[in-house]
Amino acid sequence: MSDEKSLNPEAERAIAKVRRLMMITSITTFLAVAAVLVVIGYRVFRLGESAEPSPAFADVAATLPAGAKVLSTSVSDDHIVVTIDVGGVIELHTFDPDTLKPLGRLRLAPKP
Numbered sequence: 001m002s003d004e005k006s007l008n009p010e011a012e013r014a015i016a017k018v019r020r021l022m023m024i025t026s027i028t029t030f031l032a033v034a035a036v037l038v039v040i041g042y043r044v045f046r047l048g049e050s051a052e053p054s055p056a057f058a059d060v061a062a063t064l065p066a067g068a069k070v071l072s073t074s075v076s077d078d079h080i081v082v083t084i085d086v087g088g089v090i091e092l093h094t095f096d097p098d099t100l101k102p103l104g105r106l107r108l109a110p111k112p
Helices: 009-050
Strands: 068-075 080-086 089-095 102-108
Touching: none
Parallel strands: none
Antiparallel strands: 068 080, 080 089, 089 102
């Protein structure tokens, strides 16, 4: 009971073009979402495999001068700083956190 008119050829071509563009856009979006999910899945599963056991604690001994007192320590990603009071003179000793080797020493003495 509905009177449907057939569309003219230009309108049919325009509708076909829009359908093609929608199909291309839908496929592209699906592939992009699938790629993101694959990367996330890969990283999640690789995280379990690549987890290295934590290294054992190193047994390192550092000697201090007689009468020296450790005032504070500070740890960051690239160094460890130990502040020491040696007879009224403050010294800052820095160490590499990975190897625990000394990186440097700064002596803060009062001005004479």
